[in-house]
Amino acid sequence: MSAPYQFPETDAVQQLSVERFAGVDFAAHPNKVDWSRSPDACNMIANDTFFPVKRTGYRRIVQFYGEVFGLHRFGDDVLCHEGKNLWRMKGNKGARVLIYEDMNEGKSDAFLMGGKLWLLDGKTYLVYDGETVQPVRDIAYVPTTTIGCAPEGGGTSLEAVNLLTPKRINTFVGDGTSRVFQLDCTEIDLDSVQCEAFPIQMVNTVTGQVTFAEAPPDAGGLANVVIQFSKTTEHASIDRCRICGLYGGKNDTRVFVSGNPDEPNCDWQSGLYDPTYFPDTGYTRIGSDASEIMGYARQYDTQVVLKSDGQDARQYLRTFSLDENDRPSYPLRQGAEAAGAVSRYAIDVLAGTPLYLSAQGVMGIFGTNVTEYRTVAGLSQRIDARLCREALADAVSCVWEDKYYLAVGGHCYVADSRQTENSVPEWYYWDNIPAVCFLADAADGRLWFGTADGRVCAFFLESDPNAYLDDGVPTRAHWATPFSALDVWNRTKTILDCRPLLMPFGYSGAEIWYRTDSLHARVHTISFSQFSFAHVDFSRFSFCSAPAAVPAVVRRRVRRAYLFQLIVRSEQAEPFGLLGMTLRYQVRTPVRER
Numbered sequence: 001m002s003a004p005y006q007f008p009e010t011d012a013v014q015q016l017s018v019e020r021f022a023g024v025d026f027a028a029h030p031n032k033v034d035w036s037r038s039p040d041a042c043n044m045i046a047n048d049t050f051f052p053v054k055r056t057g058y059r060r061i062v063q064f065y066g067e068v069f070g071l072h073r074f075g076d077d078v079l080c081h082e083g084k085n086l087w088r089m090k091g092n093k094g095a096r097v098l099i100y101e102d103m104n105e106g107k108s109d110a111f112l113m114g115g116k117l118w119l120l121d122g123k124t125y126l127v128y129d130g131e132t133v134q135p136v137r138d139i140a141y142v143p144t145t146t147i148g149c150a151p152e153g154g155g156t157s158l159e160a161v162n163l164l165t166p167k168r169i170n171t172f173v174g175d176g177t178s179r180v181f182q183l184d185c186t187e188i189d190l191d192s193v194q195c196e197a198f199p200i201q202m203v204n205t206v207t208g209q210v211t212f213a214e215a216p217p218d219a220g221g222l223a224n225v226v227i228q229f230s231k232t233t234e235h236a237s238i239d240r241c242r243i244c245g246l247y248g249g250k251n252d253t254r255v256f257v258s259g260n261p262d263e264p265n266c267d268w269q270s271g272l273y274d275p276t277y278f279p280d281t282g283y284t285r286i287g288s289d290a291s292e293i294m295g296y297a298r299q300y301d302t303q304v305v306l307k308s309d310g311q312d313a314r315q316y317l318r319t320f321s322l323d324e325n326d327r328p329s330y331p332l333r334q335g336a337e338a339a340g341a342v343s344r345y346a347i348d349v350l351a352g353t354p355l356y357l358s359a360q361g362v363m364g365i366f367g368t369n370v371t372e373y374r375t376v377a378g379l380s381q382r383i384d385a386r387l388c389r390e391a392l393a394d395a396v397s398c399v400w401e402d403k404y405y406l407a408v409g410g411h412c413y414v415a416d417s418r419q420t421e422n423s424v425p426e427w428y429y430w431d432n433i434p435a436v437c438f439l440a441d442a443a444d445g446r447l448w449f450g451t452a453d454g455r456v457c458a459f460f461l462e463s464d465p466n467a468y469l470d471d472g473v474p475t476r477a478h479w480a481t482p483f484s485a486l487d488v489w490n491r492t493k494t495i496l497d498c499r500p501l502l503m504p505f506g507y508s509g510a511e512i513w514y515r516t517d518s519l520h521a522r523v524h525t526i527s528f529s530q531f532s533f534a535h536v537d538f539s540r541f542s543f544c545s546a547p548a549a550v551p552a553v554v555r556r557r558v559r560r561a562y563l564f565q566l567i568v569r570s571e572q573a574e575p576f577g578l579l580g581m582t583l584r585y586q587v588r589t590p591v592r593e594r
Contacts, residue, residue, distance in 0.1 A: 012586065013496065013585075015584050016582070016585070018035050021050070021052050022034075023428050024429050025037040026386050026429075027382045028382075030482055031485060034482075038481065038482075039483070042476075043055050043475060044477055044479055050418070052479055053503060055459075055477070056459055057466075058460060059466075061456045062096060067452045067453070068451060068454060068455070069081045069103070069436075069437065069450070070108035071456065072117060072119065072439070073443065078439065078448070079119075081103055082450075084101060084102060084103050084105060085100070085101055085103060086126075091443075099128075104121040104124070106121065107436075108122075111255055111275075116128060118244075118275050120244055123239060123240070135239075136238075137164045139276055140167075140277070141164075141274055141276045142168065142169055143169065145169065147171045148172075149173070150173060151175060151178035152178075155172075161233075163237075166230040169226060169227070172227070173223050174216035174217055174218055176215060176216075178216075179215045180210070180211050180212075181211075182207075185208055188205050190205055192230035193227060197216070198214070199213045200212060201213040210227055236260055238268060240261065243294075243296070244256065244296070245295070245298070246298075247320075247330075256270075258296075259292075259344065265292060266285050268282055269284075286305055286307070291307045291310025294340070294341035294342075295347040299374075302317050302318065302367075304318075304365055305317070305318055306340070308342065309359070314335075315338060315376070316332050317334075335376075336375050339360045340358060341357065342393050343357045343393055343396070345437070346392075346396060350399050355404055360378060361383075361384040362379050362406065362413075363376050364376070364423075379415065379425060382427055386411075387408075394408055396408070402417045403417065405435075407449070411431055412430040415427055432473075434451045435449035436450055445461075446458045455471070457471065462575070468572075468575060469573050474571065477570045477576060480565055485564075488587050492562055493561050493562070493564060493586065493587055494558065495514070495557060497557070497584050500512060500578060500580075500581045501551055501578065501581060502526070502549065502578065502579070503577030505577070507574055508527070508575055510525075511571060512525070512568055514567075516561040516563060518560075524554040549579045560588070568581075
């Protein structure tokens with residue numbers, strides 16, 4: 001008698017759900033990425049509730065002819081350094097006025113102090129007062145180098161020579177009989193001596209002696225003779241500096257400048273709240289000249305000085321103190337050992353942590369305001385596989401709305417300080433961002449950037465019309481899950497259905513793609529319009545008005561899939577976002593040997 005027939009048991013239906021999302025992960029193998037992250041997402045960013053949404057696009061504000069080397073804000077004005085020209089732009093309407101025509105053709109840096117904007121371009125140190133631009137040397141502070149001199153010389157040293165000007169002042173105490181007064185230096189400049197109070201008869205430029213037509217009167221021990229003169233000397237030029245950092249201990253009372261290619265490891269400090277005065281004694285050689293100073297970052301009451309890779313330390317810490325004569329000093333000590341900086345314009349501070357770009361990726365400097373201890377750690381491991389293939393020396397960055405934007409090669413890597421894991425921020429990846437400089441504090445509340453082909457652009461706000469166009473081209477975005485074996489590596493799977501949950505925007509849509517080891521195809525398209533007269537499109541009208549997630553139900557069944565990936569794309573000029581996704585599947589037959 002034969003055995004009764006046994007019906008096979010139906011394979012259990014399994015379900016995978018994703019309810020919270022993080023950023024991208026280009027470091028792990030696509031089969032091994034956590035389902036909350038994506039091994040291949042583009043032009044997505046976390047919204048206020050930390051769900052991934054499509055980034056907004058940008059519009060062109062103005063088109064110039066040359067490369068945009070810098071964008072700098074002064075009040076409601078934006079100064080645009082384009083080619084050799086400096087333009088003043090009023091608002092974001094594109095109106096501009098040429099205000100200077102002899103800029104260096106290279107990136108520029110700027111800072112605000114004393115109600116003026118000070119610019120460094122590597123050629124001429126400039127100042128903008130809201131109306132005009134001029135070289136700072138034209139208004140440089142003239143120091144009084146010696147005071148209380150007798151006619152034959154001597155006196156008391158007071159101020160150091162200003163590197164921005166050859167002009168100096170000496171004050172003398174007249175005795176009523178002397179006509180010849182000895183300056184505090186020799187070999188002075190021809191026709192440079194001035195004295196408003198008494199007429200000058202003769203000047204010996206070699207000896208530095210000034211002869212008056214009549215002897216100045218006796219002032220009873222008070223200085224009554226003021227002589228201004230010039231002595232041109234060879235020294236490093238502040239004009240050739242390209243980077244700056246404000247610092248003064250607990251307050252930003254001085255500016256430190258560097259980036260002079262003739263003195264790559266040297267920086268100079270300004271006078272107290274006076275960017276027109278750089279004393280010739282206020283310089284510091286930081287480490288070896290085999291590596292150059294790349295930039296500055298402020299952390300608590302310490303200034304971090306970052307250098308390129310070389311034979312010495314890559315990081316120094318500057319602090320503030322008073323010496324035995326109560327004069328300010330800025331001692332340096334070596335910081336933590338770490339990779340050197342590779343870009344002068346990719347140094348910022350995100351949520352209190354200085355960030356800089358090295359050949360190994362983005363580094364963060366961590367410390368406390370209780371001790372002077374600092375550590376350096378890599379923060380970009382999840383994106384380094386792509387980032388480190390870029391031309392990193394060309395990278396530029398900014399911090400905007402709690403995010404660090406790093407642009408290079410037409411791509412932008414965004415670190416979100418609101419989403420962290422073990423102090424490492426989540427990262428997002430954007431393309432079609434041709435930024436070569438940023439302006440992160442424009443008066444209109446938008447992030448601006450300049451391009452190599454002369455465009456000045458600003459990102460849209462979500463509420464703007466046409467907010468999802470990149471200079472007229474639809475912003476395209478996608479989010480891909482891991483290319484996963486669904487935790488079963490020795491069996492095939494039957495994909496029953498999936499349900500991506502879309503954000504309930506006023507109008508939106510998406511394409512759903514499946515990828516397996518033998519299939520890569522679009523399996524579903526959804527488009528919808530919530531009831532809003534601002535966005536209604538009757539060709540896709542859904543009669544849906546509740547602000548709830550919109551499920552894209554995909555009933556395409558796929559058999560004998562070993563690996564599976566779900567890709568959700570947005571190709572249209574419209575908002576798009578994900579609130580979650582659900583996948584139902586069955587584990588089936590063993591995988592055959594190949």
